Structure formats: C-alpha cells, structure tokens
Amino acid sequence: MYSKLKKEITESIEEALTKMRIKIDEEIVLEEPPNPEMGDISSNIAFSLAGKLKKSPVEIAEEIKNHIKLPLYFEKVETKGPYINFFINYTLFSTKMVNYIDKRYGELPEQDETILLEHTSANPNGPLHVGHLRNAILGDSLKRVLQHAGYKVESQYYVNDMGRQIAIIVWGRKKFGFEFDDHKKIDHAVGEVYFKCNQELEKNPEYNKEIDEILHKYEDGDDQKLIDSFELVVENCLDGIKQTLKDLNIRMNLYKWESTFLRNGSVDKVLEKLQPFTIKRDVLYLPLEKYDVDKELVLRRSNGTSLYATRDLAYHQYKTKNSDISLDILGADHKLAAKQLSLALELSGNRAPEVVFYEFINLPEGSMSTRRGVFISVDEFIEQATQHAKDELLERDMDLTDSEIENIAQIIGVGSVRFYINQISPEKPITFKWEEALNFERGCASIQYAHARACKLLSKSDFDEYDDVKCDYELENEEKVLIKELSRFTEIIRQAAKERRVHHLTEYTLTLSKAFNKFYKSQQVIGSEHEQFRLTLVDASRITLKNSLKLLGIKAPEFM
RNA sequence: GGGCCUGUAGCCUAGCCUGGAUAGGGUGUUGGACUUCUAAUCCAAAGACCGUGGGUUCAAAUCCCACCAGGUCCGCCA
Numbered sequence: 001m002y003s004k005l006k007k008e009i010t011e012s013i014e015e016a017l018t019k020m021r022i023k024i025d026e027e028i029v030l031e032e033p034p035n036p037e038m039g040d041i042s043s044n045i046a047f048s049l050a051g052k053l054k055k056s057p058v059e060i061a062e063e064i065k066n067h068i069k070l071p072l073y074f075e076k077v078e079t080k081g082p083y084i085n086f087f088i089n090y091t092l093f094s095t096k097m098v099n100y101i102d103k104r105y106g107e108l109p110e111q112d113e114t115i116l117l118e119h120t121s122a123n124p125n126g127p128l129h130v131g132h133l134r135n136a137i138l139g140d141s142l143k144r145v146l147q148h149a150g151y152k153v154e155s156q157y158y159v160n161d162m163g164r165q166i167a168i169i170v171w172g173r174k175k176f177g178f179e180f181d182d183h184k185k186i187d188h189a190v191g192e193v194y195f196k197c198n199q200e201l202e203k204n205p206e207y208n209k210e211i212d213e214i215l216h217k218y219e220d221g222d223d224q225k226l227i228d229s230f231e232l233v234v235e236n237c238l239d240g241i242k243q244t245l246k247d248l249n250i251r252m253n254l255y256k257w258e259s260t261f262l263r264n265g266s267v268d269k270v271l272e273k274l275q276p277f278t279i280k281r282d283v284l285y286l287p288l289e290k291y292d293v294d295k296e297l298v299l300r301r302s303n304g305t306s307l308y309a310t311r312d313l314a315y316h317q318y319k320t321k322n323s324d325i326s327l328d329i330l331g332a333d334h335k336l337a338a339k340q341l342s343l344a345l346e347l348s349g350n351r352a353p354e355v356v357f358y359e360f361i362n363l364p365e366g367s368m369s370t371r372r373g374v375f376i377s378v379d380e381f382i383e384q385a386t387q388h389a390k391d392e393l394l395e396r397d398m399d400l401t402d403s404e405i406e407n408i409a410q411i412i413g414v415g416s417v418r419f420y421i422n423q424i425s426p427e428k429p430i431t432f433k434w435e436e437a438l439n440f441e442r443g444c445a446s447i448q449y450a451h452a453r454a455c456k457l458l459s460k461s462d463f464d465e466y467d468d469v470k471c472d473y474e475l476e477n478e479e480k481v482l483i484k485e486l487s488r489f490t491e492i493i494r495q496a497a498k499e500r501r502v503h504h505l506t507e508y509t510l511t512l513s514k515a516f517n518k519f520y521k522s523q524q525v526i527g528s529e530h531e532q533f534r535l536t537l538v539d540a541s542r543i544t545l546k547n548s549l550k551l552l553g554i555k556a557p558e559f560m
Numbered sequence: 561g562g563g564c565c566u567g568u569a570g571c572c573u574a575g576c577c578u579g580g581a582u583a584g585g586g587u588g589u590u591g592g593a594c595u596u597c598u599a600a601u602c603c604a605a606a607g608a609c610c611g612u613g614g615g616u617u618c619a620a621a622u623c624c625c626a627c628c629a630g631g632u633c634c635g636c637c638a
Contacts, residue, residue, distance in 0.1 A: 027578085029578065031580080031581095033581070034581055034582060035581085035582080038581080042581090044580055044581090047580065047618080047619080050618080051618085057618085080581080081581075082580085082581090083580085083581065123638065160638065162638095163637080163638055164637060164638070165637090165638075282636085283636055285636090293563095294562080294563085294634070295633095295634060295635095298635085298636055300636085301636040302636060303636080305636085307636070307637085307638085308637075308638045309638090312638095331632095332564075332565060332631090332632065332633085333632060333633060334633085334638090335563085335564060335565090335632085335633065336563080336564085336633055336634065337633090337638090357564095357565085359565065359566075359631075359632080360631080360632075362631085389600095392600065393600095396598085396600085398598085412600090423572095423573075423574095424572085424573070425573090425574085427565060427566070428565090428566065428573085429565080429566065429630085429631060429632090433571095433572095436571085436572065436587085439572090439586090439587070442585085442586050442587075442600085443586080443600095445600050446600060446601075448600085449598080449600050449601075450601090452598075452600095453597085453598065453601085456597075456598065457597055460597065461597085499577090503574090504574095507573095507574060507575095507585085510585075510586090511584095511585085514585085517601055517602070518601090518602070520597080520598095520601080520602090521599095521601065521602045521603090522602080524596080524597070525597060526597050527596095527597080528597095538597095559598085560598090560600075
C-alpha cells in the first residue's frame with residue numbers, strides 16, 4: 001500500500017507540473033521527512049527544477065503546491081522551504097489498511113520465471129560450522145522471499161562427493177582403521193576422522209600420492225567397492241548435515257551429487273562445446289586474458305581427471321536447462337572462480353548464474369577450518385542459543401510445562417541464530433563473538449515477543465474478525481506510526497526480492513515490532529472506546545509480524 | 561604486485577546503488593516506569609571530526625580520484 005501512496009503523489013506532482021507547463025526528464029524521487037510533524041512523504045523536486053527555471057527552489061515548491069490536486073488518502077500538502085510535504089489522512093488510510101491485511105499479506109503476483117537456487121553446498125567432510133551458516137541462512141531466507149514475491153524456487157544442495165576431502169577420509173579409514181564414533185552425531189564423527197587423517201597427512205606428505213590415486217580410481221568408476229566407501233562417508237555426513245538444516249527450518253528440494261554429472265557424460269558434453277576455445281598442453285585449459293581475467297581455467301589435469309570447476313560447469317549447464325534463473329550463494333573467496341565459471345558457461349552457450357556473495361565469519365583468533373578442527377559448529381551455536389532462551393524462560397516462571405519450555409526455547413534460540421546472520425549485510429565480514437551472537441534483547445526475541453503479545457490480546461478478547469471495521473477517530477501518534485509501518489511490508493518484499501537482499505526485511509521487521517511495542521505500551525486496547533478498531537489493528541500487526549518472521553525462516557510463538 | 565570487499569559513538573550495525581531537512585537502530589553507561597491488555601517492554605540523558613586528503617555540486621556518509629588500515633582471491637584444492 002505504501003508504494004501506492006507514493007505513486008499517487010508522483011502522479012499528482014506530474015499533473016501539477018503539466019499545468020505549470022514544465023517538463024521533467026528525471027524520475028520524481030520521494031522520501032520521508034525526518035520528523036512526522038513535517039508530514040509523511042515529501043518531494044524535493046523543487047531543487048532540481050531550480051537550475052532549469054532560474055528561480056529559487058522555495059518559490060518553485062510553493063508554486064507546485066498551489067497547483068497540486070490532493071491525492072486520495074491525503075489530507076494536507078504544505079511546503080517547508082524547498083520541500084513539498086504530504087500528510088496522510090490516517091482515518092481514511094487506516095480503515096483501508098486494517099481491512100486490507102489478511103493472512104496472505106505481502107504476497108506478490110505470480111511470476112513466470114523459475115529460479116534454481118543453490119545454497120549451502122558444504123563439503124560433506126564434517127558438520128556445518130558457523131562459516132557455512134551464513135550461506136545456508138542467506139540462501140534459505142532468500143528462497144522464502146523470492147517465493148513470496150511470486151517466483152517458483154527450487155533449492156538445491158550440490159553435494160561435493162568427488163573432492164579430495166572425501167578421498168582423504170576414505171583413505172584414512174582404510175589405512176589407519178579410523179572409525180566414526182558412535183557416541184557422536186554422525187557428521188561430527190566424520191569431521192573428527194577428517195581431522196585425524198589430516199594430521200597423518202601433515203606428518204607424512206608422501207601420502208598425498210595415495211590420495212591422488214584413490215581420486216583417480218573413483219573418477220574411473222570401475223571399482224564398486226571404492227564407490228561404496230565414498231558413498232558411505234558422504235551419505236553419513238549428509239545425514240547429520242540434514243538434521244542441522246532441519247533444526248534451522250531449512251528444507252532443500254534436492255541434493256544433487258557432483259558425480260552424477262561425470263557419470264552421465266554431461267561433463268564430456270560441456271567440454272566438447274568448449275573445445276574451440278580451449279588449449280591442450282599437458283593440461284586442458286581455457287585461456288581468459290581476453291576477458292580481463294588473468295587466470296586461465298584448468299579443465300582437465302595432466303592425468304586426465306576432471307576438476308571441481310569442470311563438474312560445476314556441467315551442473316550449471318543442467319541449471320540452464322532446468323530453470324530460467326540460476327542463483328548461487330557463494331563466499332566472497334569464490335569471486336574469481338565464479339567469474340571464470342560464468343565466462344566458460346557463456347562460451348559454451350549456457351547461462352551464467354546470478355551470484356550472491358557473502359564475506360566470511362571468522363573467530364577472533366582467525367579463520368575456521370574443518371581440516372584443523374578449529375570451528376564452532378552450527379549445532380553448538382543452536383544449542384547455546386536455545387539454552388540461553390531456556391534460562392530466560394525459566395527465570396520468568398510462566399507456568400509452562402517442560403515440553404512447552406523446550407519447544408519455545410528452541411524456537412527462540414533458532415530464531416536468534418537466523419536473525420543474527422540475516423541482520424548484517426552479506427558483504428560485511430563478521431567476527432564471531434559469543435556474547436554478541438547470544439544477545440537477544442532487542443533482536444529476534446523482541447519481535448517474537450511483540451507477536452506473542454498480539455496473540456494474547458486477541459485471545460483474551462475473543463477476537464473474531466470483524467467485517468468492514470471503520471476508524472472513526474483521530475489516531476494517536478503510535479497508531480499512525482504502526483499503520484505506516486504495516487503498509488510498507490509489500491514494498492520491502494519487492495525490494496528484497498529484486499535486490500536479492502534479505503536484510504532489508506530484517507531491518508523492517510525490527511522497526512515494525514518496535515512500533516507495535518510502543519503502541520501496546522501507550523494505548524489501551526481491550527476496554528477502550530476504540531476496541532474494535534484497535535483489535536483489528538492488533539490482528540493486522542500479528543499477521544504482518546508473523547509473515548515477516550516466516551520470510552526470515554523464524555517461527556512466531558503464540559506465547560513466551 | 562594486481563583484483564574484489566570492508567572502515568559510521570567504547571562495542572555491533574542501518575543508510576551508500578538512486579546526493580537533499582536534525583546520520584537511524586541496538587548494546588554498553590546513567591536515570592526513570594510493573595495495583596493498568598506479558599517489563600524479552602517502554603521513556604529519558606550522555607555518546608559520531610561517517611578511515612584520511614583532495615575533487616564534483618546550490619547540497620556529499622552517499623558520486624569521482626589518491627592514500628591509509630583490515631580481510632580475501634590470484635592452486636593440475638574445493
């Protein structure tokens with residue numbers, strides 16, 4: 001609705017300018033005045049016309065104001081210096097808003113395009129750690145936003161089963177008899193073996209030859225026993241990872257194994273298409289200096305085996321065929337590789353993916369590494385966050401059963417984990433500190449709390465949707481602010497979907513909950529003479545809060 | 561050395577694409593509000609030469625250039 005308000009203002013300004021016989025080329029940009037007393041929406045068009053008309057902006061603003069026909073939902077327009085400020089007619093607008101918001105609020109019209117969104121795709125050589133977390137949460141939240149914005153989205157996890165990492169584990173299990181510890185969650189047990197193998201490798205780098213050999217054999221695909229042992233490692237580890245993803249409210253549509261593309265011949269097909277552009281020395285490579293990339297892309301090793309990039313090329317060819325948009329979530333360290341991949345895809349007649357990059361999450365003492373066994377696992381992070389929430393719940397002594405406490409603590413804990421990641425722009429590096437990550441006040445919990453408060457109010461009053469509620473009084477400031485925030489929801493989703501940036505929504509949800517909490521604190525709902533309207537407003541807030549949280553992959557408890 | 565990213569109160573962060581009014585939040589600090597729909601809340605105070613220097617502009621956190629600091633990439637790893 002907010003964008004509709006803006007559109008109406010834009011049109012009325014254009015109309016005024018036409019009356020004044022002024023033509024403009026640029027788009028009319030609207031903004032929000034710094035203070036509600038100055039109005040709700042404003043235009044600074046007078047500035048840009050000043051040079052052209054050789055008049056002072058103040059004069060121009062005044063003149064435009066005098067020609068303006070007040071749009072619907074507005075009650076006043078005035079100038080303040082060079083600014084033209086519009087005031088919303090809240091009585092009218094609020095009536096419209098509260099009746100407009102229903103449980104599908106924020107959904108945009110269906111789009112024709114399907115998006116194949118690849119995210120997480122962590123190597124199955126250990127549990128997900130906090131570094132992977134950013135990929136998973138950014139990816140899943142983006143999926144939710146894009147779906148809400150009308151796209152058909154399929155999420156895929158690209159399973160890297162042909163990597164050196166897996167070969168190392170297979171090798172270590174055979175050579176040293178390392179076994180997965182039954183007492184541990186399986187992905188953690190795999191990670192532990194991986195760590196031990198690497199210690200052996202470090203002691204004796206000669207072993208690397210044995211690993212190359214294993215890798216070569218796996219690629220040949222003749223040794224069924226070897227294939228089985230690769231699959232055992234990968235499947236086991238993946239089981240653990242899937243559990244973690246489930247805990248995070250993430251469901252993948254498909255797990256696509258890297259080896260598929262080698263075994264079904266599509267790797268060879270891509271290489272054929274690229275053949276005119278490649279050079280064969282001892283390796284097969286694609287030179288890219290022409291395209292401003294200094295580093296050539298190696299497609300086959302001198303021993304004839306393929307590389308990650310080769311198989312990824314085949315995977316992206318599959319994406320080209322099976323979707324309209326390929327969207328990848330990648331760490332910023334993959335920027336060069338992604339550029340090479342994109343060029344190779346275009347040369348082979350395929351589509352380059354859109355990529356959302358994010359910077360690393362490091363520990364204060366340095367980067368995380370599964371190989372060195374230095375990392376904080378996502379499981380541990382969730383556990384700590386949940387424990388923190390549980391302590392808080394117990395302290396409030398709310399007469400809940402044990403299972404209710406467990407359940408709500410989990411919802412709050414996971415929510416805070418997701419919120420923590422979503423709140424920070426992806427291009428910003430994060431140094432992970434427990435005290436910051438576990439600090440929920442004013443974060444996710446305050447949003448969930450606002451939602452729970454709304455639910456409680458509605459249940460206490462036996463609220464049952466009223467038809468055609470009318471606002472027939474001068475609203476309090478807190479109500480106006482809340483209404484305005486509610487109306488911005490759709491525009492935020494549109495923007496987040498378009499920019500592929502979820503964190504606008506995080507910011508919005510926080511602002512909305514703050515507006516609701518202020519309203520709640522300052523205005524009586526039940527028993528007030530405006531009870532009917534206010535309850536409807538509470539319900540509209542409840543829905544919008546719930547939908548916003550849902551898009552962030554966060555559950556909204558009805559009490560806490 | 562070259563490419564990319566980041567630099568906003570003690571700490572964390574939004575705003576930068578698309579330049580406009582007093583740089584928005586949070587945390588921490590100080591003070592205040594539960595006989596009133598849940599105080600994970602609300603109110604108030606203090607705290608910012610927007611990394612530095614130049615430029616463009618009526619107007620720069622925002623655009624351009626240079627520099628400084630941190631991160632990252634430049635594997636026949638993934």
